[in-house]
Amino acid sequence: MDKKDLILIEKLEKEHSLLLSEYEYLIENLTDDAIALLAEKAVSARKKVYKNHVYIRGLIEISNICKNDCYYCGIRRSNTACNRYRLTPDEILSCCRAGYELGFRTFVLQGGEDKYFSDDVVCDIVLKIKENHPDCAVTLSLGERSKESYQRLYDAGADRYLLRHETADDKHYGFLHPDEMSFKNRIACLKNLKEIGYQVGCGFMVGSPGQKAEHLAKDLKFIEEFKPDMCGIGPFVPHHATKFADEKTGSAKLTCALLSIIRLISPNILLPSTTALGTILADGRERGILAGANVVMPNLSPESVRKKYELYNNKISEGPEAAEQKDELVKRMKEIGYEVITDRGDIKKVVQKNVHTTQGKEKA
Numbered sequence: 413m414d415k416k417d418l419i420l421i422e423k424l425e426k427e428h429s430l431l432l433s434e435y436e437y438l439i440e441n442l443t444d445d446a447i448a449l450l451a452e453k454a455v456s457a458r459k460k461v462y463k464n465h466v467y468i469r470g471l472i473e474i475s476n477i478c479k480n481d482c483y484y485c486g487i488r489r490s491n492t493a494c495n496r497y498r499l500t501p502d503e504i505l506s507c508c509r510a511g512y513e514l515g516f517r518t519f520v521l522q523g524g525e526d527k528y529f530s531d532d533v534v535c536d537i538v539l540k541i542k543e544n545h546p547d548c549a550v551t552l553s554l555g556e557r558s559k560e561s562y563q564r565l566y567d568a569g570a571d572r573y574l575l576r577h578e579t580a581d582d583k584h585y586g587f588l589h590p591d592e593m594s595f596k597n598r599i600a601c602l603k604n605l606k607e608i609g610y611q612v613g614c615g616f617m618v619g620s621p622g623q624k625a626e627h628l629a630k631d632l633k634f635i636e637e638f639k640p641d642m643c644g645i646g647p648f649v650p651h652h653a654t655k656f657a658d659e660k661t662g663s664a665k666l667t668c669a670l671l672s673i674i675r676l677i678s679p680n681i682l683l684p685s686t687t688a689l690g691t692i693l694a695d696g697r698e699r700g701i702l703a704g705a706n707v708v709m710p711n712l713s714p715e716s717v718r719k720k721y722e723l724y725n726n727k728i729s730e731g732p733e734a735a736e737q738k739d740e741l742v743k744r745m746k747e748i749g750y751e752v753i754t755d756r757g758d759i760k761k762v763v764q765k766n767v768h769t770t771q772g773k774e775k776a
């Protein structure tokens with residue numbers, strides 16, 4: 413292995429931080445040995461916090477109607493070939509009921525930016541989920557909204573919010589999105605979510621069109637500084653009805669290496685092994701876990717709509733990706749030495765207790 417790689421990996425493990433130029437060097441010089449070492453260190457860092465536990469989330473794709481036009485995304489508004497659907501609040505609640513029976517204790521409501529899902533509508537859904545299942549966490553992933561809106565959803569009981577930053581480079585963000593969307597607003601949304609008190613998830617696609625090592629280095633620096641509770645990364649996969657239809661699929665190997673690096677930046681982060689990784693490799697889900705991920709998010713949407721939430725070509729929703737096949741997922745995880753955990757699996761806050769300070773405070 414490149415000697416500098418080794419030094420950087422050891423530094424990352426110890427300090428949870430590298431210089432921007434060091435991240436870039438590491439990404440550009442990822443030998444198989446370096447990737448294996450990163451995975452080994454990532455797994456050991458994760459084991460100290462989460463043992464061999466893997467958390468499951470039931471993903472409910474509530475609508476593929478979207479006012480945005482992100483160039484990479486299959487459900488972008490200008491894709492006229494997309495067969496649109498929207499779940500009713502009752503349908504969403506029955507997905508949760510079915511999920512609860514299957515052992516899910518976190519429900520992730522994800523969708524396009526669909527005007528129908530106003531604050532009133534989403535608040536009502538969140539309140540009812542919490543009323544029906546008080547022991548469950550609700551995660552929302554409904555795109556960009558105002559701070560007031562995020563606050564209302566939080567007050568209604570939403571616990572977590574996933575909003576991938578997509579790329580931490582302003583120019584690259586502009587290359588992936590139309591002019592009416594901005595990197596500035598994306599980041600403002602993430603900061604608002606954090607200020608309100610959500611457990612927040614950011615993330616990005618690996619191998620998105622125009623992406624260079626310097627952009628990935630910025631993504632890693634952003635994660636280091638923003639300190640998200642969760643981070644969703646998966647390979648870019650082209651969608652046939654977008655302008656990036658003929659672009660290359662992102663690399664599973666690089667995705668796994670980045671999962672390991674993110675785990676070393678933040679040992680207690682909740683890191684999903686994503687559907688996109690499972691889509692491009694038959695054992696992608698397992699590879700993600702073995703690289704340092706600790707969350708899987710099977711699809712809990714009604715079966716009739718699963719194929720319609722087509723973010724990219726051939727997105728999987730069957731076998732262990734389907735919530736009702738949870739046993740299959742549990743078996744697959746067991747085969748690689750991991751245990752699927754049923755509790756809601758909040759982020760473990762690693763608090764360094766200073767005994768003297770605490771005792772001092774108690775006396776005072």
Ligand code: SAH
Pocket residue numbers: 484485486522523524525553554555556574575576578616617646647648649650651688723724
């Ligand atoms: N409207 C919500 C949900 C978007 S879909 C939001 O804005 O957060 C969830 C994620 O799917 C996106 O954040 C994006 O990173 C990913 N995605 C979209 N198109 C993709 C593609 N072609 N390949 C891989 N991932 C994609």
